[in-house]
Amino acid sequence: MLKVTKKQTESDSFLAESADEIKESRKSRFFHPYLQLFISVVLTAVSQILLKIGVDTQFVSPWYTTSNFFAFWIWLGILAIIGSLFSWLFALKSVPLIIAFNLAATNHIMVAIGSWLFLGETISSQRWIGIFLVALGVFFVGRSATRAEEKL
Amino acid sequence: MSDQSTSTRTRRRLDLAGGVLAMTVGFFTWLALLRRFDLSYLYPFEGIDRVLLAVAAWLILKEKTTRDLWVGVILICIGTAFVAGS
Numbered sequence: 454m455l456k457v458t459k460k461q462t463e464s465d466s467f468l469a470e471s472a473d474e475i476k477e478s479r480k481s482r483f484f485h486p487y488l489q490l491f492i493s494v495v496l497t498a499v500s501q502i503l504l505k506i507g508v509d510t511q512f513v514s515p516w517y518t519t520s521n522f523f524a525f526w527i528w529l530g531i532l533a534i535i536g537s538l539f540s541w542l543f544a545l546k547s548v549p550l551i552i553a554f555n556l557a558a559t560n561h562i563m564v565a566i567g568s569w570l571f572l573g574e575t576i577s578s579q580r581w582i583g584i585f586l587v588a589l590g591v592f593f594v595g596r597s598a599t600r601a602e603e604k605l
Numbered sequence: 606m607s608d609q610s611t612s613t614r615t616r617r618r619l620d621l622a623g624g625v626l627a628m629t630v631g632f633f634t635w636l637a638l639l640r641r642f643d644l645s646y647l648y649p650f651e652g653i654d655r656v657l658l659a660v661a662a663w664l665i666l667k668e669k670t671t672r673d674l675w676v677g678v679i680l681i682c683i684g685t686a687f688v689a690g691s
Binding site for chain 1: 637640646652670674684
């Protein structure tokens with residue numbers, strides 16, 4: 454419990470700091486923790502879609518073919534992964550774990566919607582049910598992880 | 606940081622290198638799988654990493670587990686089975 458209160462004060466001071474910064478410049482609004490969390494979730498879905506486009510259009514077997522190392526879409530996907538990782542770490546500095554982990558569960562639904570909208574994949578109702586069950590499962594696992602963290 | 610012994614630091618670097626290596630292998634495996642399957646079919650299987658983590662934490666690290674964790678693990682297993690059959 455002691456750790457939680459310490460974390461909260463840390464996040465409070467961080468929020469107070471960022472509130473001052475927002476007044477000073479518009480740039481800091483971009484670093485708002487919840488915006489970063491949202492960016493992280495969206496970028497994760499985007500990266501998967503970019504990688505899928507990449508392997509479908511540019512990747513050729515065998516894997517060591519020179520052109521593979523210059524595959525534009527795959528590099529974009531890797532950049533998106535790096536971006537999502539950094540914004541995730543940044544958001545975790547101040548967003549409570551329970552909210553962050555619960556939002557991470559929406560990843561699965563975001564990827565499904567993305568692959569339906571942008572890749573034109575047909576998703577059967579059975580697959581939708583499966584995706585929602587997995588997302589719900591990830592949500593429960595995340596909840597238990599937060600509980601464990603709070604007990605420390 | 607400064608009073609850290611050299612062996613601890615070496616150990617940490619090895620851990621980090623191992624982690625990076627595992628992630629790289631995982632990434633290329635993922636690309637190979639993406640070539641063969643639809644993204645909406647493949648992505649739910651990523652949820653299995655939570656199941657493996659939970660079982661590893663329980664068996665190897667002997668951590669205490671909660672009911673929520675096992676509810677989540679079972680839901681992920683059922684969901685993945687649904688997706689696999691679709």
